[in-house]
Amino acid sequence: MISEKMRPLVENNSAVRAMFEEGNRLRALYGADKVYDFSLGNPNVPAPAAVKTAIQEILDTEDPNFVHGYMSNAGFPQARKAVADSLNRRFGTKFHENNIIMTVGAASGLNVALKTLLNPGEEVIVFAPYFLEYGAYVSNYDGKLVVISPNTETFQPNLAEFEEKITAKTRAVIVNTPHNPTGVVYSEETIQKIAEILNRKQEAFGSPIFLISDAPYRELVYEGAVVPYITKYYDNTIVGYSFSKSLSLPGERIGYLVIPDELEDSEAVFAAASIATRVSGAVNAPSLMQLVIEKCIDEKCDVDYYDRNRNALYNGLTELGFDCIKPQGAFYLFVKSPMEDDRAFCEKAKEFNILVVSGASFACPGYVRLAYCVSYETICNSLPAFAELAKACGLKK
Amino acid sequence: MISEKMRPLVENNSAVRAMFEEGNRLRALYGADKVYDFSLGNPNVPAPAAVKTAIQEILDTEDPNFVHGYMSNAGFPQARKAVADSLNRRFGTKFHENNIIMTVGAASGLNVALKTLLNPGEEVIVFAPYFLEYGAYVSNYDGKLVVISPNTETFQPNLAEFEEKITAKTRAVIVNTPHNPTGVVYSEETIQKIAEILNRKQEAFGSPIFLISDAPYRELVYEGAVVPYITKYYDNTIVGYSFSKSLSLPGERIGYLVIPDELEDSEAVFAAASIATRVSGAVNAPSLMQLVIEKCIDEKCDVDYYDRNRNALYNGLTELGFDCIKPQGAFYLFVKSPMEDDRAFCEKAKEFNILVVSGASFACPGYVRLAYCVSYETICNSLPAFAELAKACGLKK
Numbered sequence: 001m002i003s004e005k006m007r008p009l010v011e012n013n014s015a016v017r018a019m020f021e022e023g024n025r026l027r028a029l030y031g032a033d034k035v036y037d038f039s040l041g042n043p044n045v046p047a048p049a050a051v052k053t054a055i056q057e058i059l060d061t062e063d064p065n066f067v068h069g070y071m072s073n074a075g076f077p078q079a080r081k082a083v084a085d086s087l088n089r090r091f092g093t094k095f096h097e098n099n100i101i102m103t104v105g106a107a108s109g110l111n112v113a114l115k116t117l118l119n120p121g122e123e124v125i126v127f128a129p130y131f132l133e134y135g136a137y138v139s140n141y142d143g144k145l146v147v148i149s150p151n152t153e154t155f156q157p158n159l160a161e162f163e164e165k166i167t168a169k170t171r172a173v174i175v176n177t178p179h180n181p182t183g184v185v186y187s188e189e190t191i192q193k194i195a196e197i198l199n200r201k202q203e204a205f206g207s208p209i210f211l212i213s214d215a216p217y218r219e220l221v222y223e224g225a226v227v228p229y230i231t232k233y234y235d236n237t238i239v240g241y242s243f244s245k246s247l248s249l250p251g252e253r254i255g256y257l258v259i260p261d262e263l264e265d266s267e268a269v270f271a272a273a274s275i276a277t278r279v280s281g282a283v284n285a286p287s288l289m290q291l292v293i294e295k296c297i298d299e300k301c302d303v304d305y306y307d308r309n310r311n312a313l314y315n316g317l318t319e320l321g322f323d324c325i326k327p328q329g330a331f332y333l334f335v336k337s338p339m340e341d342d343r344a345f346c347e348k349a350k351e352f353n354i355l356v357v358s359g360a361s362f363a364c365p366g367y368v369r370l371a372y373c374v375s376y377e378t379i380c381n382s383l384p385a386f387a388e389l390a391k392a393c394g395l396k397k
Numbered sequence: 398m399i400s401e402k403m404r405p406l407v408e409n410n411s412a413v414r415a416m417f418e419e420g421n422r423l424r425a426l427y428g429a430d431k432v433y434d435f436s437l438g439n440p441n442v443p444a445p446a447a448v449k450t451a452i453q454e455i456l457d458t459e460d461p462n463f464v465h466g467y468m469s470n471a472g473f474p475q476a477r478k479a480v481a482d483s484l485n486r487r488f489g490t491k492f493h494e495n496n497i498i499m500t501v502g503a504a505s506g507l508n509v510a511l512k513t514l515l516n517p518g519e520e521v522i523v524f525a526p527y528f529l530e531y532g533a534y535v536s537n538y539d540g541k542l543v544v545i546s547p548n549t550e551t552f553q554p555n556l557a558e559f560e561e562k563i564t565a566k567t568r569a570v571i572v573n574t575p576h577n578p579t580g581v582v583y584s585e586e587t588i589q590k591i592a593e594i595l596n597r598k599q600e601a602f603g604s605p606i607f608l609i610s611d612a613p614y615r616e617l618v619y620e621g622a623v624v625p626y627i628t629k630y631y632d633n634t635i636v637g638y639s640f641s642k643s644l645s646l647p648g649e650r651i652g653y654l655v656i657p658d659e660l661e662d663s664e665a666v667f668a669a670a671s672i673a674t675r676v677s678g679a680v681n682a683p684s685l686m687q688l689v690i691e692k693c694i695d696e697k698c699d700v701d702y703y704d705r706n707r708n709a710l711y712n713g714l715t716e717l718g719f720d721c722i723k724p725q726g727a728f729y730l731f732v733k734s735p736m737e738d739d740r741a742f743c744e745k746a747k748e749f750n751i752l753v754v755s756g757a758s759f760a761c762p763g764y765v766r767l768a769y770c771v772s773y774e775t776i777c778n779s780l781p782a783f784a785e786l787a788k789a790c791g792l793k794k
Contacts, residue, residue: 001605001660002669003516003538009676010669046461055456064443068646104501104650104679111678119400136676141400208398249465251684253501253650265398272399272407279406279533281508282501286683287648 009136017272023355029351036382038370039330039355041180043248045301045373051247054295058288067288073278074270075102075256079290083256086297091229099260101273102285105253106216106242108277111137113212113238113257114172115276116269118143122171127157129181129334129364133215134174143171150364155182155325155334156190159197166201171209173198177227178217181362181369182334183310184325185221186384187230195234208264213239215331216255219300222307225328235262243290243293245331248301254289306331309372309379316383321395328354331373334359336391342368348392406533420752427750433779434768436752438577438728440645442698442770448644451692455627456684464685471671472499472653476687480653485692488626489794496657498516498670499682499690500578502650503613503639505674508534510609510635510654512673513666515540519568524554526731526761528611531571540568540609547761552579552722552731553587556594563598565684569607570595578759578766579731580707580724582618585625594630599633606660610636613652614727616643616697619704622725632659640690642728651686703728704778706769713780718792728770731756733789739765745789 002010019039026035058067074080077097084095103109118124120142126134128150138145146165151158157175175194177186198209213230218241221227231237242255259270277284313333314326323336335356339345342358342365349356349368359367372379399407416436418775423432455464471477474494481492500506515521517539523531525547535542543562548555554572573592574583595606610627615638618624628634639652656667710730711723720733732753736742739755739762746753746765756764769776 001514001666003512003514004581005516005538006669008512009672010665011585013668013672040467042467044462047465051465052456052461055452059449059452064449065441065645067648068444068448069648070437070439071648107675107680108678115400116403117398119402133676135677136661140676142400199715214764248462251464251466251468253680253683268407271410272403275406275410276403278504279530279537280677281505282679283504283650284648286686288685289683369568 005139014250019355021355022350026230026350026353026355032180033381035353035355036044036378036385037355038372038374041222041371041373043245043246043250043301043373044375045305047248048296048299048301050296050299051249051292054292055288057295058291062291066080067291071284071287072274073284074274075285076290076294077101079294080256082294082297087229087258091232093229095232095258095260098270098397099258101257101259101277102290103240103255103257103277104285105244105284106214106240106255108253108280108282109242109257110174110212110214111140112273112276112280112282113240114141114143116273116279117210120169121169122270123167123169125162125165125170125173126258127162127175129359129362129367129389130174131176131180132363135323144169146170147210147363155179155184156186157194159190159193163197166197167210168205168207170201170209172212174212174214175230176214178221178329180217181299181329181332181357181359182325183330183332185225185328188226191228191233197234208236212236213237215239216242216245220303220331221329222257222310223328227329229257231260231262235260236264238263246300247296249289252286252289254285254293265391294375306373309374309376312376312379313370313372316379317386320387320390322390331371333370333372334367335370337368338390340397341369342366345393349389352389354382354385354389393395398443402536408474414634416752416754422716423747423750430749430778432752433775433782434749434752435769435771436754438733438768438770440642440647440698440770441772442645442702445647445693445696445698447693447696448646448689451515451689452685454692456548459688464688466684468681468684469671470675470681470750472497472682473684473687473691476691479691479694484626488629490626490628492655492657495667496655498654498656498667498674499687500637500652500654500674501679501682502635502641503611504530505650505677505679506637506639506654507571507609507611507682508537508677509670509673509679510637511540512540512677513670514607515568518566520564520566522562522567522570524559524572526756526759526764527571527632528573528577529758529760532544541566543567544760552576552581553583554591556587556590559591560594563594563606565602565604567598568608569609571609571611572627573611575726577614577727578729578754578756579722580727580729581722582622582624583741585623588625588627588630594632597630605633606697608634610634612636613639613642617700617703617728618726619707620725624726628655628657628659632657633661635660643691643697647685649686651682651690684710702773703770706771706773709773710767710769713776714783717784717787728768730767730769731764732767734765735787735792737763739763742790746786749786751779751786752780
């Protein structure tokens, strides 16, 4: 019954979600506090109190037909202006409300961008490891995904291979920094080099190549790490953002796209992206949440909580002999599998009630992802189980 | 810069929206109370007070990580159960939570259904007049739209032509009742005949044909009109619903799909539709609003307000000599254009500060749509302007 295009998606239904079901099974069997579930990127730090206050204020002072009503497909102008102003204050950019489209989270934003720009057969480059859903998004518009192999030394992108794989068919490149699943922040040098390469290739092929910055983890950085704002380095950049992590609102589906004036044919792209938002079925980002964003634009969830988790898990695991890069952002550790087959290692970890996701689920076998958006107690309690797992894998302290 | 598929959509950007801009221009020029804007289907009756109460209760009693967090892509089980139970109470159906997928409004729900079922080149039948966005939705999945010409006597569907136009390539049929733009409710006889035809054709061609019921106006009916629940008449039915109208929440993007057990391969279709919800970028319906629906499932906006508008506008216009069917549902009048060219009539109406939408925007030239989801005062105040318009068009009382 299922359409041909959906069939492979049904077959490969996200390993992350399958793991979620496994977690439920183990919790039922052993009790929730005896299962160490690092499989899901679902924020556990609550939304700032300002979100609740904002909702109450909006409901108490505004007309319900305004709060819950239609607006232009791009979103409420006042919400878009609040986003533009905040970016300008923080990054020295010069955005205005007509550079911003409010979206149903970053996932819908990326789909809107691809629908607006991509023709069948055109290529979209991603850097492994990468969020596998990018493949589904590109396939939604009959594009072709081109994967650059990982640089497992630094997990900065492999730029030599990137340059080689750009062709006349390359329409877009997706970067994700701070990065899921490694927690790496792309350095300013990296961004500058990507921009140089793309400018050279645009000139060589005589057609634009769009850099799509998927940046939902931008506010989740540690030890003062700086995340370069990519529109300042490369004109044909579109930014996709979500408040899922910074305000812990993943279920609310609220984010935005930035389409800068510098982008080629910017006004036409903005108009088309607004229409793409409508005809994709999203129509507009949820209205009450847009008004919440306007009021809470400078709020942030408790990033220190994630930082404490990061240090506890990184220190605990490396002391046990596990090998991984210390993340500068997001809420993931990407740990080298001590067994050759990372899927076998995931199975082994389950014997100790530890749930982690195979690197193969991010096109980077040989590694596993641990999401540390869990309670601090879970991390502390998990360390003895990790110690047993390390022993079972023959790791030495 | 724009993708080839988006280009025609940009060129034909919804006449309804263009009219909205024209309304703003006239309001700035003449004052809001001197412009009679019947162009937009944006509910003007506020959401029931229970919606605000529900939001406050949820925020006061539930954990924010639950309220604003991810859930399964199909939605919170308790919201889906509330929807199923409500349908069962009202229509004698036997749905359970695994028949219901919460969606980002009906527009996203229809897209999810089409993405799940439709292959490139397959045909989707619609009955004129119809909501032109259906064409964009079908094109999203490279399907082919097949339009059945209108029956302008009754605006019930033209079933003889329908039967003729079903082919081996027909994958789905979209019906919309109560109907935009005519306000007609498809009779039980109509639904039974559609089911008979489809069952015969399914057998003849040996492949399923899905009936997609787009039913956001179901609760907006007058004089006790009965809207048959289509799953009871035809097994391969999928229902798309939105709370945009019944709870006046159009900006919040909250609705659902019903995928009944009777549908062929129902469980597989449900699983695929859940994945389609995710990979389309919607991911899930907005979480807080799902919880609101659970609490407000039996609430309804003030339908009597629309009914008073309906009577005032219908009586006013027919007394002036305009010709139209009295609507049984939704909040639209579909009026025969007194000028041969309905677009010219729309322009003529603007001279009297009256904004209506051309029937051509619903594939039914010769008519215009008036949305009476406006204040009662607007309707009363507009009647003298309509009287002048009638005179200018040579209509006699």
